[in-house]
Amino acid sequence: MQHHRALWMRAAAWVSAVALVLAGCAGAGRSSRGPDGGAGSSGAGAQRPVVVLQGVDATTLDPAGHAETPAYNILNNIYDTLIYRNHEMKLEPGLATEWRTLNDTTWELKLRQGVKFHNGDTFNAADVKATIERIIDPAEASPRRNNLSAIQEVKIIDDYTVHIITSAPYPILPNRLASEHVISAEYLAEHGKEYLAANPMGTGPYKFVRWVKQEEVVLEANPDYWRGAPQIQQVIFRPVPEAATRISQIQTGQADIAVNIPANQVEALRNDPSVKIVDVPSVRVIYVAFQTRKGGIVGNPTFRRALAHAIDARSLIDNVLMGAGYHMATALTPQHFGFDPSIQPYPYDPDLARRLLAESGYQGEEIQFDTPSGRYAMDKEMAEAIAGQLQKIGVNVKLQVNEWGNHVGLMTSREQKGIYMLGWGNATWDADGTLSPLLSGDGAFSSHESPVSDELILKARSTMDQAERERLYHQALRQLHEDVAHLIDWQQKDIYATSTRIEWTPRSDEEINLVSARLVQ
Template sequence: MFHRLTATAAALALTAGTALAAQDTITLGMVLEPPNLDPTAGAAAAVDEVVYANIFEGLTRIGPDGAVRPALAESWDVSEDGKTYTFHLHTGVTFHDGTTFDAGDVKFSLDRARAEDSANAQKALFAGVDSVEVVDPATIAVTLKDPDGSFPFNMAWGDAVIVAPESAADLATKPIGTGPFRFVDWVQGDHVTIERNPDYWGKPVALSRATFRIIADPTAAFAAMMAGDVDAFPNFPAPETLAQFAADPRFKVIVGSTEGETILAMNNKKPPLDNVTVREAIAHAINRQEIIDGAMFGYGTAIGTHFAPHNPDYVDLTALSAYDPEKSKALLAEAGVNDLTLRLALPPPTYARRGGEIIAAQLAAVGIKTKITNLEWAQWLEQVFKGRDFDLTIVSHTEPMDINIYARPDYYFQYGKPEFVALMDKLAKTADPAGRSAILKQAQEMIAGDYVNAYLFQLAKTGVANAKIEGLWENSPNQSNDLTEVHWIE
């Protein structure tokens, strides 16, 4: 009897131990598959969703509140003239392949990002760097051409993570960073897996393993959550089912804000879209609320320019491009445009595919026909973003504080107005908060008045998770699924 009880107790203990152990792994759903796993050589948000703060780290990082925090740099000093930032690095840090991290890796990473042949999608972040000097293994001095108070923020982007010369060439498929997780495998079309880094220099993470499953179809995403095949879906693609999850005690619904300005982007160099009157006509043909209700089931905030409404410097310019189909028709007549057909390229996200159908109907109502092409994410990046081969497209720009993209004449919607470029140059040289605020407001008004794009809505962050999971971000001040504080509760 004694031995039987002991065996039973042992079996129960083993079962309990197994159950407890299982609660340090997580499976997350993602709509878009990353085209590669190198955040320093790709524009897709899905790259950062997997690797930012998990595999790779920068000198600084963005926290869940949007504030800049120390990362590989434990602190930094700024010279009196505001041009030189001296970063003091953590010591005892190693990359996942065992190589040592030091100031030489920082110099390599920054010089690589700003090089003439750089593949970095946000090369402009580094344009103001004049020189990078190794002071000693734990100290790096970055001298800028002009003072820039936002430099620590720029260094917190995924595009500015620190990589090693030994592994940089293969990061697209073998990401090696200094982060609390290390890469395990990537089965294309299915999942990416990462595991706890036992040699991490900082605070150990609670999760031993995380798997990112690629589930693009909203119906399949719903089924996977309900079946428990996925533990959390931080950016859930089926907002129409959120009420059902909210009513089920097994789940929690997490609704917050993002940096995602969702726009109907227009090719400003492609006739007749090179005519501001035609772009204005398109903007007035758009009923934002109908798109928010029809494509996003009410989740989203209408915007009239490329700026987040939760930012204190936001200007509400929605009235400038208010829904007015009669005005739209009159503007098209004024521009001498009739029988117009435009190509509308749609990437996979729900907001684009569902929103595109609604916008096509709205444009048809004012006499503009559209030819819709559904593109996979890699196709969209190649054809639209890199090739600029499109008329219209819908995309959510999830990078933080990214109005400066309008200063790039070769950016995919091809604006780059000299007066706007001058504004951004002035912004970079302005440290005074009031002065920066005034410039940002002027910038918002300029692109809205030029109807560069049709501004739709600020993407809401709608997530679903197992009710026992804590630590997922409510808001998305950047593009990451930062797992550093994620854990299960009993």
């Protein structure tokens, strides 16, 4: 803890120095003004806006009212978090300059001074308390409540110090705080949550200008941003569901960043001088799991191992995903805390698969394979190819393609009959964010339970010593791998198209942050 704190303090010192220089530029005092503080356009008209195309519009612009990436990407440019996750997915000071544990259930956060909200309100501890208490209040029904449900109380010690008390040891609290945007307590109290949901107002690099639903969200640069004013003066987020339309708008210069480019379009776009293709390994892992709770042949580990050796993952990734994926041995990526590089994927060995299948006592029972269609890149196509590989060793697979809402219902009710596909984006970058919900007996999306791995996962979740936590997670992963809880895991590759006039690097957590982007034309 002391070593990590020293690193954070060195980073905080540099950021604090920047903040002190900028503090004199910010307005003073509390204000009841609207989200733009009555300011002008800051010269936004002098530069053509940067246009970002996402697949869907935000459902709300209330930081506590959503659990979706499209809304988060917009809000991340308007608000700040207490703790910032940098491009390398490491934690750095944000609105909190330092954080430490006073005991196993008490965290102390020191807050950054001199920071202003866009309307001139001064950021302080009351804003942190209001932000967190609103999310954890059951009456608010925030979709983000589970992220912070371990928090029992937020105490204001002084204007720039807060204590966060958890109901049990909760070592990943900093990871969780890195995903929560801090609102102004006074702005919320004066205007109410309905107004906030349509008129966001934060301390971030961009100020909210307007939201025309299903058309665009317009933001303009905050010249007094405590980290330094953004180079891009105006940003527009637009919802465009069709991938072909997103690509066309990049090619014709109508847009600058487009998400979710199909892998089968990449080669042609790389030859287009008006387009740049950028990609990154994603936080999201797609997996095919076994329903082991219902007994039968799927509950037999020898049968599961037979199926695992029947999968030619390299062929699937090369020929179905067109290379846009990475075969994983477990449901964690190398960037996640707790990842164990010593665990290797089950090797493709169809002869061994057939021998194990016979050994398991399989008699040709039908195995249902539930998959969504259109939720993940080439999901139905991957399911079809996996089913084909299983059929080659003699498994009777029935592929069931589900509408997304029905598919999620099957997962949460645990009514899957055999094997199923799902994806999980664990932006905490900690093993707990995957193993607890997906692979422990009490997990909301888990169809697997094991006394050994369940105990290890639960113990790791409330262990404050990081080295011991990592050891426990490695043990749990090895046990899950031995149990063959998953048939196959692959890390998604996120593919974006950009215009040639912008320099922007995508992040593995799917965030689109424009403060670090640059125009080159």
